Each structure stands twice: as C-alpha cells, then as structure tokens.
Amino acid sequence: MPAGSHVDSTRIARLGMNHMTGRSRHRGFGHIRKLPSGRYQASYVGHDDARHTAPETFTARIDAEAWLAAEHKRSEDPENWQAPRARIEAARKAAEAAQLPTYADYAQRYLAERKVKGRALAPSTVDGYRRMLANYINPTFGDIPLDEITPAMVNQWYDRLPADKERTRREAYTLARAVMTVATGAHGPLVGQVNPFAIRGGGSGTSPKREQIATAKEIEVILDHIRPEWQAMVLLALWCGMRYGELTELRRSDVDLDKRVIKIRRAVARAGPGKKIVKGPKSASGVRDQRIPAHIVPAIRKHLRTYVTGRDGLLFPGAHGQHLHPARFQGKHTHRGWYGARKAAGRDDLRFHDLRATGATLLAQQGANIGEIQAFLGDSTPTAALRYVRAGQSRMDQLTDRLSSLAERGGW
Missing domain, CATH: 1.10.443.10 (Intergrase catalytic core)
Incomplete structure (x- = not known):
C-alpha cells in the first residue's frame, strides 16, 4: 500500500464523521444541526481537515441535505476540491473576469429592454419596478453574479419577505423570477441553465377584492x-x-x-x-x-x-x-x-x-x-x-x- 493511502483513506473517512453534539443528526456525509432559530446549519470536514459550514442557513432540512449532497459529489474529486467559501469567491472573481453581470446590473438591462406588446415599459411602470428592486430584491441578490444565485438563496429570501403584505410578496417574486427567466433564456447570459426562482405558487394569488364604494x-x-x-x-x-x-x-x-x-x-x-x-x-x-x-x-x-x-x-x-x-x-x-x-x-x-x-x-x-x-x-x-x-x-x-x-x- 502506498505511503499516502492510509492518510487519504482516513481523510475521506473523516468527511463522513459528525463531531457535533446537541440537536444534530448523524448521517453518512457531513451533519445538519437545527439552530435555536429553527433554521438548519449544514457542515462537513473537507479534504483540508477543516470543518466547512454552508455560507447560509436553511429554512427546511431538505435544503440543507441538498447542499451536502452537492458538496459530497464535489468531494469525490480530491484533486479539484475547493472549500465552499473559497469556491464561491473564485467563482465571483471569474464572473467579474468574464463580465458576467450581477443581478442588479442585469435587472437594469431587463427594465431598459423589456417590451410588452412591442412597446417599452411605461416610465411609471419602470419606476415601480425600480422601487421593488431597491426595497425587496437587490438587498439580497443585487451584488451576486447571476450564476451564483441558488434555489436555497431564493427560498430564504422569499421566507423573509413581509408575511403581512401578500401583494408585495407576489409582485417581488414575479419580478425577480422574470429577470432570471430572461437571463436563462435563449439570448441570456445563462442560456440553458435552470431558473433558481422555482417556488411553486410564489407568484400566484390575488389581492383581497376591494368592495368600497361611496354613498x-x-x-x-x-x-x-x-x-x-x-x-x-x-x-x-x-x-x-x-x-x-x-x-x-x-x-x-x-x-x-x-x-x-x-x-x-x-x-x-x-x-x-x-x-x-x-x-x-x-x-x-x-x-x-x-x-x-x-x-x-x-x-x-x-x-x-x-x-x-x-x-x-x-x-x-x-x-x-x-x-x-x-x-x-x-x-x-x-x-x-x-x-x-x-x-x-x-x-x-x-x-x-x-x-x-x-x-x-x-x-x-x-x-x-x-x-x-x-x-x-x-x-x-x-x-x-x-x-x-x-x-x-x-x-x-x-x-x-x-x-x-x-x-x-x-x-x-
């Protein structure tokens, strides 16, 4: 057996170890811990023998499991493996080098080029969309390159939208998804990729019907x-x-x-x-x-x-x-x-x-x-x-x- 085989096998074995205690659950790769806030934190020991946590916590356990599954697949290639945060940072720099726009930059292009029945959006409509972007969408996604936005990020953002403003939630989601629909479309920078805004029913619903009339x-x-x-x-x-x-x-x-x-x-x-x-x-x-x-x-x-x-x-x-x-x-x-x-x-x-x-x-x-x-x-x-x-x-x-x-x- 080569000298490094024992070390590598030990390291790989440690990728499945769960050293955490408390409210975590043992699993084959990494671990998931439920935080006092009710959200879930996922982490695992990488090939560098350090523990790496997901860059965000998750509303649902299934989202944490999905993140671990993706990391597990990446860990099967030790030569090309990178720590999650280092990988995200490298992707950000690569996106800048490739001039892949951030969400905020692309959203502005979307508003400038968007047409309805062959006509550009009305200035008042554009103004309303810009306010929606500034108040509810760009604070989360604005500085992120388009290809780094994930379904998990979208789920967390959607959960943080004001629960008592159904119309705002619906319109913010509809606009955010529309921007990414164009980005992942035939002429977008992410052609062929899956739109991460995929919350079932996220843009549906109706506002309460107004019944007010004057006597x-x-x-x-x-x-x-x-x-x-x-x-x-x-x-x-x-x-x-x-x-x-x-x-x-x-x-x-x-x-x-x-x-x-x-x-x-x-x-x-x-x-x-x-x-x-x-x-x-x-x-x-x-x-x-x-x-x-x-x-x-x-x-x-x-x-x-x-x-x-x-x-x-x-x-x-x-x-x-x-x-x-x-x-x-x-x-x-x-x-x-x-x-x-x-x-x-x-x-x-x-x-x-x-x-x-x-x-x-x-x-x-x-x-x-x-x-x-x-x-x-x-x-x-x-x-x-x-x-x-x-x-x-x-x-x-x-x-x-x-x-x-x-x-x-x-x-x-």
Whole structure:
C-alpha cells in the first residue's frame, strides 16, 4: 500500500464523521444541526481537515441535505476540491473576469429592454419596478453574479419577505423570477441553465377584492369639506369614471359643455421622485370622449369660470400652475385635502380611485352592460372593467328582499 493511502483513506473517512453534539443528526456525509432559530446549519470536514459550514442557513432540512449532497459529489474529486467559501469567491472573481453581470446590473438591462406588446415599459411602470428592486430584491441578490444565485438563496429570501403584505410578496417574486427567466433564456447570459426562482405558487394569488364604494351622503360630506377648487375633481372621478392622472392633465380645451363631452387624450404619470411625464391614458381604450351627466354641468361650468385661465389652462393646477401633485391633493398636512374630507365622512378606507368604482357600480345598477361599463371606465378588457363593479350593501339588501318576495309568491 502506498505511503499516502492510509492518510487519504482516513481523510475521506473523516468527511463522513459528525463531531457535533446537541440537536444534530448523524448521517453518512457531513451533519445538519437545527439552530435555536429553527433554521438548519449544514457542515462537513473537507479534504483540508477543516470543518466547512454552508455560507447560509436553511429554512427546511431538505435544503440543507441538498447542499451536502452537492458538496459530497464535489468531494469525490480530491484533486479539484475547493472549500465552499473559497469556491464561491473564485467563482465571483471569474464572473467579474468574464463580465458576467450581477443581478442588479442585469435587472437594469431587463427594465431598459423589456417590451410588452412591442412597446417599452411605461416610465411609471419602470419606476415601480425600480422601487421593488431597491426595497425587496437587490438587498439580497443585487451584488451576486447571476450564476451564483441558488434555489436555497431564493427560498430564504422569499421566507423573509413581509408575511403581512401578500401583494408585495407576489409582485417581488414575479419580478425577480422574470429577470432570471430572461437571463436563462435563449439570448441570456445563462442560456440553458435552470431558473433558481422555482417556488411553486410564489407568484400566484390575488389581492383581497376591494368592495368600497361611496354613498350619496358620504359624497355630500366630502364635497363640503374638500377645497372648493377640487370639488369638480370629485364629481368627474365619480360621474365620468376618470383616473387621477387623466384629471390632473385635463385642460380647458378638452371640455365641451355645450355637447357635454370631455375629450380624454392625455394623462400625467409619475416617473420617480420629482419627475413626471405627460403621456397617453393607461391603455388605448383610455382615449375616449366621455359623456358628462347633465346634473354636474352647472358645477363644472362654475369651476371653469372660477379656477381656469386660458384655453389650454389646467382644470386642476398645482403650485405655480404646474400639475397637481398627489401629496398636495391628498392633503397629508391640511384638513381640506382628500384625506381630511374622507375622514369627515367617516370613510378613512375610501381611496380617490374608489370613486371610479362607485360610478361604475351605479351605472351597472341602472342596467349598463359590461361593454358600456368598459367604455365608461376606459378599460382595455371586460375583466379590468368588472374589477370596478362592486355590490353596494343597500343594493344587495334590495335584491335579497326581492328574492324573499319571489319565494313567498311561489311559482318560480
């Protein structure tokens, strides 16, 4: 037997030894220890006779076992074996040398090149994605080369997302996975590799359905308490189904009170702190000639005479004649803004956008079909329009009372 055979066999045998005590479990290779936090720590003795722990702990024991299995396979080749952390560092340097992008760098490229139906992402959408990356994704993955992101890392990151924010969890996972889907696709730097974002159901689920609509009495109180120059905003959002961005770009030349029509052609979108752009409405269907109900024409006429200057003057200008900033309208620092008005009505849960839903619901209760509601809202699909039709409690009470009457009469 060669002189080194005994040493090598002893070393290899030690790779399977478990020297740890406490809450660990003996196994053939390495060991797994359950920490007081409930997470699992995996380690093993390497060919250098030192114990090496995984660079991260694991939520599930099966993830720790998977890491050990991969290390065991690597240990079968002693000549090329490297300690885990040294291997990761070497891979990082190799990635830099090969100019393999980090996740953060590639995500920026993804946002710049991403297209939906042949069109680049809207600036407001890009801004939202950048905030999601900055707040929830890049703190974990931003500095890691794409090929060093593992399913175990993804599982740990996902478990740390705020449990009480289902929508945030869903949208953060969906975006993070989308970036890696492109990276591992036919034209990506990791072509043919498996996307590590593979959590079943990670991007699925729905947000709780909003049922909030305003009553006539609540609207009356809101109009009494909001600043006079914004009363018409409330009326147009409610009775014409207009979005906030459409209202704040609305100009005198867009309004024809004789024909009772508002030409909706543009909207304001926020594209980061202090930045805004004027663009088309949210969808192609958002470009529309909106009918003005007769009962609000006098209020709109009065608003035009009192607060609007020039043919192209904004109907609802902000400070210094610029577009009205949402924070100013909401009035976080004054009781005459939207927040103060809804509070006076006892409706702290009511969003300005819920006025659109209230108008659509009232329209449906008057017998409008889904196509008419879709046109009223300027939505691109019937599904989108239906999200805004909500069952008012008083209306539901009337309908169920009618069912009772039908049952009592019989013959149905």
